Amino acid sequence: MRDKSVKPDRVRLFTELSVAKLKHLKGEVGKQIVYYDRRQAGLILRINKTGSKAWRVLYYVDGKTKSEALGYFKPNQPGHVSVKAARDAAGNFRANKSAILADRAKQAAAHSETFGVVAERYLKRFVDGKRRTAPAMRKMIVRLYPKWGTKPFETIRRSDVSDLLDEIEETRGPRAADVTLAILRRMMGKYAVAHDDYSSPIREGMARIENPSERSRDRILSDDEIRTMFAACEGLGVFGNLVKLLLFTAQRRAKVSTMRWDDLDGDVWTIATEDREKGNAARLKLPKPALAVIQAQRDLRTNDYVFPTSFKTSRNDPGKHYGSFSAFGDGKAALDKAMAEINPDIPRWTLHDLRRTARSLMSRAKVRPDIAERVLGHAIPGVQGVYDRHAYDLERAQALSALATLIGRILDAKGVGNVIPLRR
Numbered sequence: 001m002r003d004k005s006v007k008p009d010r011v012r013l014f015t016e017l018s019v020a021k022l023k024h025l026k027g028e029v030g031k032q033i034v035y036y037d038r039r040q041a042g043l044i045l046r047i048n049k050t051g052s053k054a055w056r057v058l059y060y061v062d063g064k065t066k067s068e069a070l071g072y073f074k075p076n077q078p079g080h081v082s083v084k085a086a087r088d089a090a091g092n093f094r095a096n097k098s099a100i101l102a103d104r105a106k107q108a109a110a111h112s113e114t115f116g117v118v119a120e121r122y123l124k125r126f127v128d129g130k131r132r133t134a135p136a137m138r139k140m141i142v143r144l145y146p147k148w149g150t151k152p153f154e155t156i157r158r159s160d161v162s163d164l165l166d167e168i169e170e171t172r173g174p175r176a177a178d179v180t181l182a183i184l185r186r187m188m189g190k191y192a193v194a195h196d197d198y199s200s201p202i203r204e205g206m207a208r209i210e211n212p213s214e215r216s217r218d219r220i221l222s223d224d225e226i227r228t229m230f231a232a233c234e235g236l237g238v239f240g241n242l243v244k245l246l247l248f249t250a251q252r253r254a255k256v257s258t259m260r261w262d263d264l265d266g267d268v269w270t271i272a273t274e275d276r277e278k279g280n281a282a283r284l285k286l287p288k289p290a291l292a293v294i295q296a297q298r299d300l301r302t303n304d305y306v307f308p309t310s311f312k313t314s315r316n317d318p319g320k321h322y323g324s325f326s327a328f329g330d331g332k333a334a335l336d337k338a339m340a341e342i343n344p345d346i347p348r349w350t351l352h353d354l355r356r357t358a359r360s361l362m363s364r365a366k367v368r369p370d371i372a373e374r375v376l377g378h379a380i381p382g383v384q385g386v387y388d389r390h391a392y393d394l395e396r397a398q399a400l401s402a403l404a405t406l407i408g409r410i411l412d413a414k415g416v417g418n419v420i421p422l423r424r
Helices: 020-025 083-095 095-113 115-129 134-142 158-172 176-194 223-231 237-249 255-256 288-298 328-342 352-364 369-376 382-387 393-412
Strands: 010-014 033-037 042-049 053-061 064-072 268-270 283-285
Touching: 053 352, 064 083, 064 176, 083 095, 083 223, 115 134, 115 176, 158 176, 176 328, 223 237, 223 328, 223 352, 223 393, 237 288, 237 328, 237 352, 237 393, 283 393, 288 393, 352 369, 352 393
Parallel strands: 010 033
Antiparallel strands: 033 042, 042 053, 053 064, 268 283
16 A cells, blocks of 8 residues: 655655664655555655654555555654564454444544533533522633633643643732632533543642631721721722722722612612622611712713713713723722822722621621621521511611711811822
8 A cells, every 4th residue: 555645756665674774764855755565555654854753553544545554664763663663563453343433532522612602602601690699700701811722621731720820810910810710610511521532730739828717807997997998999990989888888809899879769778689699788768878879870871870980972972881990900900009108008908808808897886797697698597597486677778877977987087197288
């Protein structure tokens, strides 16, 4: 069987060629010579124009001749394939050709699936509409598309994951890196279940926060930091008002940022409850300082949300609805910069720390612990949580009023240590 795809300048036969004879076989400048083995069908030795000697095995696919590389004949050099090894390899390939080619096609198909394709399939099947945190999870994955979107999924190695986590840790912190790792772990685990030969590159020890106890934060803002934060918020528009309301209400960022005008009835805010949500404060009577923040937003109303996105309606598309504020990264960066201009020594903090700060301030204001927990929307443990079905609307309203009063006193505090330098 001749290798028609090669079209050599000369074709020769060989039988019991010794290593010595093969060493002395020479090519011809500008020509390619192919030797066919009489002992092993399909085995050829190709001497290329450069003089290198390559073993190949010929086979048919749909009536066409193709060849498979088996290695090089180069004694005393790495990767050398002897005559016997070449004959054994050629025989094995021809005997198992169908299985080898089928497995290769399967691997090629798997490699054709990009990270973006696998990620979207995972999100649609296991995340979208099935998890309360689905929007946040999707956002975390979509942020990886510029880097990994077109990358073949099965080519992602442990080093790729490690490099990605390093980058996220440096730019967004270790917590964001670990959340991304958790999502990738589940995605790759689901993929491994459906694919026999796939092994997830994620291993133990890749988390950026190694000690689980370190995940729980205890950061709260001091009185000076609260004053600095409020001063910095004055020039930040929608985001500045959103941050203020986070502290006045002690609610989660997602709840405050997606507050709708229809959720407000006078001074009462009915908090939307999502599917599979464990619970929230449900209904809160807001104190006057919180209502003042909302009123400031009412004067800027552009859509159904109290805190609309920063995108502006275009002249060509005046009816476009852009949704609620979501640029938290940019907003927090601007707030940190503004606070640093006032006080450059403030340690790093997150928006969620405001919820912990509000809870601590309620204790400082002598609010009963169980009432403060109900303001936060936490489940009450034990028998009381099971049998006490009272709404505690009045008590929670009084708790928020006490919180607002204490914040007001903090902001009005006098003294040298409480002076806030004017921003330049």
